[in-house]
Amino acid sequence: MSQADGPEFVERSRDIAHVGSVELFSPLPQETVAFFRDLMSMKVVHSADDSTYLHAWDDYERWTIKVTARAQAGVGRTYLRAASPAALERRVAAMQDHGVSGRWVQDEWALGRIWLGTDPDGHELGLYFDTEWYSPGDDDRPSLKNQASRLPLGGTRVRRLDHVNYLAADIPGVCTFLEAAMGGRMTERIVMDDGTTAAAWYTFSDKSYDLVYTGDWVAGASGRLHHVAFATDTREDILRAADLFLDSGVHIETGPHKHAIQQTFFLYVWEPGGNRIELCNAAARLVLAPDWAPVTWTQQERAKGQAWGLKTIGTFHTHGTPVI
Numbered sequence: 001m002s003q004a005d006g007p008e009f010v011e012r013s014r015d016i017a018h019v020g021s022v023e024l025f026s027p028l029p030q031e032t033v034a035f036f037r038d039l040m041s042m043k044v045v046h047s048a049d050d051s052t053y054l055h056a057w058d059d060y061e062r063w064t065i066k067v068t069a070r071a072q073a074g075v076g077r078t079y080l081r082a083a084s085p086a087a088l089e090r091r092v093a094a095m096q097d098h099g100v101s102g103r104w105v106q107d108e109w110a111l112g113r114i115w116l117g118t119d120p121d122g123h124e125l126g127l128y129f130d131t132e133w134y135s136p137g138d139d140d141r142p143s144l145k146n147q148a149s150r151l152p153l154g155g156t157r158v159r160r161l162d163h164v165n166y167l168a169a170d171i172p173g174v175c176t177f178l179e180a181a182m183g184g185r186m187t188e189r190i191v192m193d194d195g196t197t198a199a200a201w202y203t204f205s206d207k208s209y210d211l212v213y214t215g216d217w218v219a220g221a222s223g224r225l226h227h228v229a230f231a232t233d234t235r236e237d238i239l240r241a242a243d244l245f246l247d248s249g250v251h252i253e254t255g256p257h258k259h260a261i262q263q264t265f266f267l268y269v270w271e272p273g274g275n276r277i278e279l280c281n282a283a284a285r286l287v288l289a290p291d292w293a294p295v296t297w298t299q300q301e302r303a304k305g306q307a308w309g310l311k312t313i314g315t316f317h318t319h320g321t322p323v324i
């Protein structure tokens with residue numbers, strides 16, 4: 001790992017501040033809402049039509065996850081907050097220059113004007129700046145005013161959304177889009193022996209990644225989800241979460257363990273609707289270097305499995321949503 005081995009220095013864009021909120025589709029919406037409310041310690045803050053909005057306790061915005069009833073599980077819109085109104089305009093211009101045909105809408109609860117487009121694989125991305133901040137009520141007002149709401153009494157107490165990992169057919173095409181249109185910075189990647197990029201991790205913030213793209217193993221599939229991840233305060237929270245999921249009959253897919261790539265401490269479960277959900281902790285690891293070069297992992301290194309030797313579970317390469 002050395003910038004000397006990396007590409008020519010390019011000043012990074014700060015136009016996208018962070019991933020805001022995500023819509024998940026569920027064929028079992030009541031059960032999915034109960035999962036996020038009771039086990040992920042989120043608060044139901046709004047409902048409209050076939051959707052329920054939930055808020056993670058330290059998310060500064062009004063909502064974190066929107067659960068929408070659909071015949072099949074999967075991911076709907078992902079919202080990304082721009083750093084300023086001018087940054088939003090710059091990103092929209094860059095998206096259009098990149099050939100993305102988007103449109104302005106104002107159709108989402110607690111968000112202002114949104115520029116709605118898609119990535120090259122068809123995932124819907126909404127860029128916005130105007131947003132409503134979360135205002136706690138008497139039932140969840142925190143003691144300290146620098147916290148969005150009171151620490152929940154039960155559940156896993158995930159603090160906020162951390163990252164989204166999509167599946168996509170054309171990873172190099174997605175990488176070009178993320179860099180040219182979105183202003184993202186690649187921090188790590190997997191390159192196979194034949195030279196193809198199998199997965200790429202991108203940051204918009206000081207976190208080591210915000211969006212991840214992994215090659216879809218189903219030919220012809222598009223717009224699919226690998227997982228959505230939520231941040232816990234500590235590793236210990238994830239161990240306790242595993243016990244909680246075990247007692248609650250939630251399918252634990254793999255972990256707790258530590259990833260080699262990005263070094264994230266993880267636990268993966270499937271929510272009742274079928275979407276893969278990660279609880280993660282990598283809070284101390286930030287990418288502060290303005291000239292960070294992507295760390296490349298080889299096919300052989302990936303085959304070693306996770307950091308402490310856990311082999312990557314087979315369903316990691318066979319389960320995505322919608323299930324095909």
Ligand SMILES: [Fe+2]
Binds near residue numbers: 163165229278
């Ligand atoms: Fe993840």
